[in-house]
Amino acid sequence: MDEHIERVLRLIADEPGRTTDGGGVVGTLRRLCSAAARSLPASGVGVSMMAEAGMRGVAAVSGPPYEQIEELQFTLGEGPCLDAFASRRPVLVPDLTDGATHRWPGYTAAIHEHGLRAVFAFPLQIGAARLGVLDVFRVEPGSLPASKFREALTFADVAVTTLLDGQEQAGPGAAADGLDEVMGQRAELFQAQGMVAMQLGVSLSDALVRLRAHAYTQNTPLGDVARDVTERRLTFDSDQS
Amino acid sequence: MSTVSTERLAAVFVEFADTLIDDFDVIEFLQMLTQRVAGLFATAEVGLMLADHRDRLTFMAASDESARLMELFQLQYNDGPCLDAFRTGRPVTNVDLAAAADRWPRFAPRATEAGFTSVHAFPLRLRKQVIGAMSIFGGASELMEADTRIVQALADVAVIGLLQERAIRRGEHLTEQLQGALTSRIVIEQAKGIIAQAHGVIPDEAFHLIRDYARSHNRLLSDVTGTIVSDLPRSARLLRQ
Incomplete structure (x- = not known):
């Protein structure tokens, strides 16, 4: 695990819990949003879960007003967050008065009414395996320094791992940092993801969940599991768990 | 000299x-x-x-x-x-x-x-x-x-x-472009895995199939890999056409 991830995990761990926090993934994401809002800093942060098939919804926000603000993109069907998800890259708008009205007329007007001037949307994804978006809102217009963009992207990395853990049968925390252990073999992990998706007829995200669950239950490094798949020593069948 | x-x-x-x-x-x-x-x-x-x-x-x-x-x-x-x-x-x-x-x-x-x-x-x-x-x-x-x-x-x-x-001049532009570039590399690896499984070849050969298909159909590599990862059942047949 690298220093950037460690720092962000510490910020999330230090974030005080609230009585309204649910357990598990939702609670962790709520603390992640609050920690990100405090550290970047931002007026508010939200995480939405989205699927290719169109299923979408707000998963967590840093504070009550942002529930509705995060929901805006879905209600209006436009906004930087939806564009970030569709284009698979961050959409960073430091000043909503600067050309944004043409891109997202409805969204810009609505977000202005909430007093917000900047939106930074970071897709939660591993390549084509897309899970949602992390949105950062600020009342002041203006860019973030490079180091803060990097930090926001690291919060997004942790959100991805948290969402994957939530889907995993092995339970939360399983192989939590496994994705980081495979640095030298990352290409193989992504190839294995594609192969397993085809073997099981599931999405790329589900394929990654299965790979991680296998690594966890067999107590094998994720990189080794990926290599076994690409070299065809290991095949996933739909009838095996 | x-x-x-x-x-x-x-x-x-x-x-x-x-x-x-x-x-x-x-x-x-x-x-x-x-x-x-x-x-x-x-x-x-x-x-x-x-x-x-x-x-x-x-x-x-x-x-x-x-x-x-x-x-x-x-x-x-x-x-x-x-x-x-x-x-x-x-x-x-x-x-x-x-x-x-x-x-x-x-x-x-x-x-x-x-x-x-x-x-x-x-x-x-x-x-x-x-x-x-x-x-x-x-x-x-x-x-x-x-x-x-x-x-x-x-x-x-x-x-x-x-x-x-x-x-x-815009710091956010660098973040958007770099993240987009890194993601497109991951998408290629995932597409290689999908085609490798569908065609019973190793991932490196799958890359050649994808590249040749893109060239002979006068399409961008990212366009073809984008099609492969977004419709898994169909991509099994894609390069056979």
Whole structure:
């Protein structure tokens, strides 16, 4: 695990819990949003879960007003967050008065009414395996320094791992940092993801969940599991768990 | 005095200029860059890596399979010229691999084994920020001072091409473009896995199938890989058409 991830995990761990926090993934994401809002800093942060098939919804926000603000993109069907998800890259708008009205007329007007001037949307994804978006809102217009963009992207990395853990049968925390252990073999992990998706007829995200669950239950490094798949020593069948 | 022919160099710059106004595909652009830089020298192969927001280098493109392996070895062993050029922001030139076992205990023997005798690496820079590095693996011939400047100039032009903007003033633009480039590499690996499974071939062969299909149908590589990852059941049949 690298220093950037460690720092962000510490910020999330230090974030005080609230009585309204649910357990598990939702609670962790709520603390992640609050920690990100405090550290970047931002007026508010939200995480939405989205699927290719169109299923979408707000998963967590840093504070009550942002529930509705995060929901805006879905209600209006436009906004930087939806564009970030569709284009698979961050959409960073430091000043909503600067050309944004043409891109997202409805969204810009609505977000202005909430007093917000900047939106930074970071897709939660591993390549084509897309899970949602992390949105950062600020009342002041203006860019973030490079180091803060990097930090926001690291919060997004942790959100991805948290969402994957939530889907995993092995339970939360399983192989939590496994994705980081495979640095030298990352290409193989992504190839294995594609192969397993085809073997099981599931999405790329589900394929990654299965790979991680296998690594966890067999107590094998994720990189080794990926290599076994690409070299065809290991095949996933739909009838095996 | 330089070993690089002026005509060849001029041709490379013209091709770059063409690419930058054409329909743009970041991976194909980097692939072309590595091949053209390799082509400037009698015996050389070239590999290129970009760093993500957590300073983790990721393989992006190589002039041939041997250079790709050299890049992957550096990532796996966490030593090598590309890593040094990235960390220091300065070129590494004319290192005799036979005498480099102290400097790169794990990488140097592997590179020698692969038939390379010398190595050079150049940082990819945007003003003060280093965003990646490019290595040249070669035979016995030395890079002259003038060659070093030429290759660094090509690397600098490549960064401008990669970021698709002549004067990058907006910090958020760099984040958007770099993240987009890194994601498109992951998507290629996932598509390779999908096609490998569907066609019963190894991932490297799958890449050739994808690339040939893109070329014969006059489509961008990113366009074809995008189709593959977004419709798994259909992509099983895609390249058979």
